[in-house]
Each structure stands twice: as C-alpha cells, then as structure tokens.
Amino acid sequence: MLTDENLDSGPSCSKQIEEVSHTEGGEDLTIPAEQSTSTTNVLSRTSSTDTCHNIRVPSPETTTVLLSDTDSSDDEENTWKKVLFPQKPDLDSFDSIPLQSRQFFPSRTRPVSYFSTFFNEDVIELIITQTNIYAEQNRSRNWTPVNSVEIKAFIGMIIMMGINPLPSIDLYWSSDPFFRNNEIAAVMPIKRFTKILENLHLNDNKEMPSREAPDYDKLYKIRPFLELINKACQNNAKNTTSQSIDEAMVKFKGVSSLKQYMPMKPVKRGYKIWTRADSATGYVFEFDVYTGKRDDNTTEVGLGGNVIKRLTKKLVDERFQGHVTFDNFFSSYEIMQHLYDKGIYATATVISRKDLPHFYKKSNKGKNLKLDRGEMKWRTKKNVAFVAWQDNKIISFLTTAFHPKLDKTFCDRKQKDGTKKAFQCPLAVLQYTERMGGVDRFDHLRSTYEVSRRSKKWWLRLFYFCVDLCIVNSFLLYTTNKRVHNPLSQLHFRLSLARGLINGYTSRKRSLESEPQYLKKKPKMSTNIQKKIGVDEDIRLSNVGIHRHEKIETWRRCRMCSTKTNNKRSKIQCSTCKVALCVVPCFDLFHSSD
Template identity: 55%
Template sequence: MNEKALNDLEIACALEEIFGLPDDPDVSDDNLESDDEDEQYSTVKLQRILESLDEPHDGILAPTPDPPDSLISNISNASVENQPSPSPQPTNSDRLRRARIIQNAPSTSGTQQTLRRQPQSPVANTNSDSETDDSDGEEETWKKTMWTTDRPSPSVYDEIPMEPAIMFSSRTRPVTVFEKFFTDEVYDLIIYQTNLYAEQRKDEGWTQLDKKELKAFVGIFIIMGYNILPSIDLYWSSDPGFRVDEIAETMTVKRFKKILRNLHVNDNTQIPDKTSENYDKLYKIRPLLDLITQACQKNAKDSSSQSIDESMILFKGRSSMKQYMPLKPIKRGYKVWCRCDSKTGYLYEFYIYTGKSKTGTEEGLGSKVVKMLTEKLINKALEEYHIIITFDNFFCDYTLMQYLYENGIYATGTVRRHRKHLPVLVKTNQKLAKGQYKWRVKGNVSFLVWQDTKEVLLLSNAFHPKVGKTTVLRTQKDGTKQEINCPLAIKEYTKRMGGVDHFDQIKSTYSVGRRSRRWLQKAKEKYKAKRAKESEGDRNSRLQKRREQLASKTPEQYEARLKKQRQRYTQMTASETPEEYEARLTKQRERYTQMIASETPEEYEDRLTKQRE
C-alpha cells in the first residue's frame, strides 16, 4: 500500500480534532457535550504523529489504532478527494488513511501554509444565511475554546444590592419619600407653566395656582388611583356610596377641573417647528421627564445586577407614538425603555420611545437603546465594581456584547436566530434532545443553544457554557416533576431578567391614569394652532362676515328658520315629564348663575352689548 507522509497541515487537522468538541449530541457520556472517547483516540494518534517526525519517512504511515465510528464518519465526510471505493469493506484504519485534504496552493513551508489555510469544521460548509453579511471565514472564528481571561463568579454580581441614597426610619411618612422624587423644583416648574398657560389662553375666572393648592391637587390624583370611580364628578357626589370626603372637602370640583384644564410643564409658544432639527415630540413634558430621571438616579445607588426591558403606558387614543405590544399586559400605548434593579425593580433610568427616526441609521434600535441606558454605568464598571446587565432578544447581538465587555460591563441576553455574526451551527435544523446544548466562543463572547420545551439561544460575555452545570425542574404531562440539565448561563439569565416586570407590577398598584383625549389629538391640536395664529382683526372679520350673511336673508327665509327652531323646541319639550322639565330649568339657572357670578361689571356690559347687536 502506497501512502503519503504526514505534513504540517495534516498535523493541524489532527490538533483541531483533539481540541474541538463534537457537534453530534449522540457522542456523549453525560447526554450533554462531552468528548472523552475522541480524546482517548486523538491523544494516541497525536503521539504517533510526533514520534514519526523524529524518524525517516519510508512512505508508510505508522500503525494507528482504530478510531470510534462517530469520528470516522465526521472525518470521511470532510474529505474532498474523490477516490473509488474498494470492493471489500475497508477497516477503520484504512478509511482514516484515505481521509486527505487536497492542497491547491503551491508547495511552501509547512508553517506558512498552515497560517494561510486553517482546517475547517464540517459544519462550516453550510451555506451562509441570506440575512447576515458574515463570510464563512468570519464564522469559523467561533470555536470550542475557553476564555483567555477569567470571569467573576456568579455570586460577585449579587454583592452590591440596590441601596437608597438616604436611609429613612420606619416612622417616616410616605409623603416624605415621595417628595424626594417630586421635588420643590418640580412643583415650581408646574406652578409657573400652568399659570403662564392660563394667562396665554385668557382663561376667565382663573386664580393663580400656588404650591399648597398644587400639592392638594396631586394628592387627589393619588387617591383617585386606588379609589377608582367611573367619572371625576362622582368623587364630589351627594350620594354617600360614591362621595369621597377626603377629596370633596379639600377642593371643589370646579377648581379641580380648572387646574386640570390648564396643567402644563412647558411653554407652548416655544415649540420648535416640525421641520426643525430640534423638534421633539415630547416637548410638552420634556422638563418634567428630565427632573424625574435625575431624581431616580440621585436617590439610589446602582446595584451590580440590572435588567433592561420595555414597559408600557396605557393609551388608546390617536398618536404617532402609540405602539402595539401583544405580549405585554398593556398591549397598546406608549413604549418606555427602562433600566431597573434585577431584584427590587427600582427604576434607575428610562426613555419614552417616540417612533422611528427620520434619519436612518446602520445601528439596530435595540443595541442603540442598551448603549444609551448603560452610558452612565461605564465609569463605575471600569473603576468601582462588577456590573452585569440582562436583556432579551430584542436588544441582543454579538457586536453589542463585545462593546459592553470592552467598556467593563458584563451582559447576558437571549438572541434571535437571524442576527448577524452568529456561528453557522444556528443555521442547522438538527433537533436536540431536551436538556442538550451546543456552544461556541468568539473573542470575549460565548454563544449557547439549549433545548428546553423550545430552543433557547443565548449570548454572554459573563458566563462560559462549560463552566458550571445545573438542573431545572419541568412539569411533565402526567403532572410529575423532572430534572433536566441546564447550563449555568441560562439559570443566571432567568434569575436576573425580571427587574422591569417587577417595576410594572409595583407601578400598577397606584396607577393615576384616567381616560383623556387631550394628549396629541390631531384635530384639537390643529384647531388650537389655528386659533393661536389668528389675530384680533381676523376674528372680527369672521364675525362681521357672519352678520352680513344673516342680514342678507329675506324676511321669508328668516321666518322659516325661526319656525324650524320652534318645532325642534316643541318636540323636545313635548316628550319631557314635569320632573325632567324642572330639572332642565334648574340646570340652566345654575349655569347662568355661575356665569354671571364670575363676570366683572365690564364683562357683563360687553356681553349685553354683543347680545343686542
């Protein structure tokens, strides 16, 4: 039998076989990812290869022990040399000798050729996904190797809990804690802008709002949050089944509605034009958002374990910012990006999503959000203590994980299959048994696919898939509990991901939102903008035009219009009972009394003059 001597490239192939773990989940001794059988064979083979380098080659390979069938199958499939199969069944040793790689490049030194052409895994021959721009050469950098730098143990990420900046005694009133977030600066902002808006719209009967009255207004809103009634008027009802004395005795319903009508936190006259680069959809509440965010960061120290996720603010009206999230408890409303403590749900930072940006960007939205929310953590992560951030597959990708690691932040997140820069094994449709997993490492990021009830794909720069194994309980169809194998990275992700959900749960207990049609309603905003731009002369010209239209009518047309009005009034009063008639007159008298009570003598004379005209 005529055989070729082994060269450096074939030695590199053998090294790849030794230190690369098998992709076949059936080749295992613990039903996970083990390669003991292959290592025993490959160690003997490498020993023979190294011994042969010290001896003169005579064209015949040294005897090699028979390898396991699983490895022979993988090596044979990787061969690209077309050789006719002999009629008798070859032995395993013969089949191994025939597994060769044709060298297309000119013959050079073995070291240069090995650097120029690395041995390929059989999985690397899979066609690349159309949704990724990675070449096969880039995907081959995902290997089954350990990290070159150590990582902290999981317990390190729990060493720094969330702590308030100021420790309160057990006797501290809740309002004291509330005012650490709703500060005097917030009250002063609302008072100034609300009085300014009432002055701009020339609200008749408006009296200046002060801090004491505003605090009472905020307190009423909080009570309405946990004592919910169908309408605002019922809190002042004479029916004891609805009336809330704490509200009714604090402020009149008329004053409450007047404050609610004029409530503002920014100057409407300074709104940038929609075509301007400085246009902000949240301009009307931007100062308040900034103050609340600053208070959240000031009143608590950053913990070492945090999570990033989406939260929702309920809104069912018309708005370009409204989003639909079918998997959230609140499915329609405003989307808010939140960074919260993993354990307590304390909110550190948030941003309201205003919709797709007008200027396109190459960077994904999820990655951009994570970088924005972690910007203030970089210095702490590099200089003070270890921080781990957890997020779901909307945010996660390889480049983000590498960016966070380079800035000292550890992170773990589930990832979508179509993301760029993932190993080629995500493109295979091989079904794993429950509890089995595959993994790869590239640089400082590890990739893991684990089979639970469904397939779970995970990226992490904090946990290596082969370091730490644990189990999880799963309920079977017959109701029994079964333990299945689970990588430590999966369990740590589940443990640290629920911070924003915890925040949502706490927030829903004291919700102060009420049904409203004011926020960004297109028709009303258009009407308000039109009225704001009209001058006094324009309004007078419109009134004069209406008077001319009435004066141009003939006596017959005028009488016909009055006749129709009398018929409508007769039909309305004919269907009324005496009690309904008296109730209608009473309401009319009350409205008239309220109107004239708020008028000055000059306003009264002006109204009479207009009526005479």
C-alpha cells in the first residue's frame, strides 16, 4: 500500500499547506491541497464521456477491476522517486488550437487555389529554370523550353494518373479504348510528356560540390525544392497544440545510399522521412529526409533525440505551448526533460534506455515484473514520469504531462468468454493512443491516390512525395475550412485540382477527333509477316455496318496497302476507325477477318 510514509516528498510537497486525502484502489494517497482541485478535475473530466480506442470509463453494467500500483516493495532509488509533479499542466489546452489556415479562403475557393499556396510560383519557376538548363546541358533533341502553363498541366496530368493508375505511361495514349484516357491524351502527345519527364530537374548539376567537399549534400539534386515545400507547409497553417513526430517511408527499390531497409514496416525498402504532423488531421508542418551518416561521423540510428530537437526547433523559437507525442525510437529521459525546459509537454513510449528506473532495468525491460493486468509501477525524476503498465504485456511510457498516479482512466478488454472487463490504466495510455497517429493519418491520405511511379532517377520518388504532401495538406486546409459546406472527397478534390492545373491547356496541333487511333510507329517487319493493322480487332471487325466512307481534307497514306516502297494515299477514311483507306479494295479488306 502506498501511504504518506513511503511517498517521498518532492519540491512541490514540502510546502506547509493543508493536505487532502484521496483513496484510489484501496490505498491512501496524500496530495497537497493546491493540487487536489486539479486532480479532481482531471478525474471528473476523464469520467464524463466515453473515450475512443477501447479506452473509457466503465458503465455500471461493465465489470470493473480496480488495481493499485504494486510498488511498495521496490527498492529505494536515488534519482527516480515516488513524488508528484512540480508542474500542473492544463490538459484542455492541448486541444485548444485546431488546424486552421493562415490565409482567408472564401467558401467557393477552388482546390487549385489551396494547392497553389504550397506549389507556389517560386516552386514552378524553380522547375522551369532547372529543367530548361538541364535540357540545354544534355543537348536534348527536339527540345522546346517549358513554361509555367505547361508545367502546371504536366503536374495535373500526373495527378490524374494517380487517380487512374495504369501499368505503363504509354497506355494513357493507347489506341485501345479500354486503356486510353482522352482527358490526359488531349493535353499533350506522349512524346512531349516523356520528353518533359526525361529532362525534369530541380538543381544545376554543374554547381554540385564534389563528394570530398565539406559542403557536399546527398540531397543536392532536390534540396532547393525540399526547402521551398517545407517553408510553405510551415507558413500556410498555424501550429496546433497537439502534434506527433514519426517516420514516413517512401518506396524505392533502386540504387541509392539513402535507401533504408525496415523489415517490420509495410514499405520495407525506401527513403526514411522524419515528419512532424498535426495529431488530429495529419497535416505535415515539417519533414526531414534521413541521409544517414553526418559530418561529425555519427549516425542518426539510436540518436532519435537529435531528430526531435531539429523538428521542434521552430516550435521552440515560436514559444510553442502544447503537447508532442513520439515513439520509443526517439524517447529518452534527456529529450523529455529538454522539451519540458523549452516549454513543450511530451508523452512517448520507451523500451530500452540507460536512464530509467532501477526496478525496470533489473526486470529485463519489464518482462520479469509480476503484475496483474491493470497494475502499474511508476517513478518520477524532476519533471518526467515513468510508468510501466501491464496490459497483455508490459507497456512503458515517459511523460511530462500526465502523472501516472493522479491521471487515471479505464480501458475495456475482451475476455475469452466474449464479455468485456474494464481495467484501470494511466491517462497517458489513452492520450498517447489518441495523439500519436498524426503521421499515420497523413500516410493513409497520401497512399490512397499517390502520384508516385517507378523511376531510375533516385530523387524522383522524393519529388512525387512532395507533390502528394502538397495535395494532402491543401485538402486538409480545405476540409477544415468552416466556410466550406459539403466539402469534396479526396478523390473529387484531386480530380478538380488536376483539371484546374490543366485549365484547358493543350500543346496538340490538331484535335483528337481528327487523329487516327494509332500513335506508335509501325515496327519493322519482313515481307512474309502479316502487316499489323493498328486498330483493335474488336473495333475493326464488329458492327461492320456502321463503318462508312468519310471524306477528309488532306491526302493520307492508306492504312492497308501503303508501304515504304509503294506510297498509296487517299482522301477517304473510315468514319469509325478514323484511318485512311482506298475505296477499292482496301476498305472492304480492312473490315474483314479473311
């Protein structure tokens, strides 16, 4: 039993003030009067409504098991003690600022306007300049410099391709109507699209430092682009008071020193991107591509605290007051205390770190703790609390926001007979579950209609990631805009965005209606091989009665009998197949299977 005699007196408990006795789970806990009010508020607030993720206050009909923390037999420790927090955070303030845009958007603002705040004119100008420079440096054949309108149309096309994915790009221009997408094919010919994709570039290769140079950057080819997107993400939305930090994976199986192997992740091979996002919506405020070894000959593996410091630096500069959640890869006592000293509350899981309570380290990371389900052991050190709670297995947390003894709730667990039983658990468990999923929410929205495609260029996957990031962030600002009634789904938002970027642009010299249904050059064949017609047989041979003669203005080569050595031309074409044919005998031969 935990009483006044084995509860060490901390700095906040040494004041000569009136004490109020609370009873929890059969044991008395002595709490200073100045903290008793806030404790009662926390417990009453937790009990007022049911909570999500199977964690809630039990109803009278639910079997309830109240279990106390069984730590009265633990050895005394010099640094980690059973004392109350000196701080008293206002838990309601962690949800006081939801996601909201820094700019004013009227109710009828089109999706392209939201997207343009992220993919702004600076980004477009960077792509135009560097793409034209790269094409000139490589002396790309038949190259025509790109402009702003064409680049926006190009981005719109790849967004449409993400909505309607096909195995290869050329199928969007296929003569087979099953694959062909007229809305994409009408923007530009496939040769122009692939030419832009071939020369797409984001930084000048001639100015790239050598690998031996002290200022060498592994991300040089895409660094200016990443900085512009990062800046736009931070400038377009106000910081929310609840954020999470986690890693996002970008799939890539090619050759790159940046590629990571994560066998336990859904995306096992690819680029690792540290991400800070809003806990509730998944809006990404800041991201950082993991590059492995750094200039000081150390790696970020095992040094997750450095990642937390980098991603929270701007929050510290803005005097951010809120809560940040992250997992055991980043957590340690030092980083938790560092964030608290900077005014940021935090909660994180923890598994194996040096500076943890002695009872946890000597029990093989909690595996040898003999606790019943719902029991816990806890300690505090300065402003950081450690708690090991027994669920199906031991789960350990570090927190500066939720005291494990004062802030408690209940969680339902299904039994073997199908009934549910409520077990006591620290409030930190509930709050971690609710606030940790920000990056996962972003990943879910990104992967639904992602624009990414296979490429031999290692940086192109990161470019596609940034395009998806801008779409998701603009979609979240759109859906959280209270002026918008009946908002679009992400599917229709992306489609409207793509059409807005294309905006009726076409680089074709003639319309699709006057174009034949073949776009590829005929392959070279020997004379003893039957000539390929170029029109699918399902169209050419079905409903022959609807195939009629149609006069055209210019002479075109007969699709049936014209060859390199015998050029035959006609002013008659089939009204359905849209190919030129001699009236006799080619027209009948073309539409027969013999």
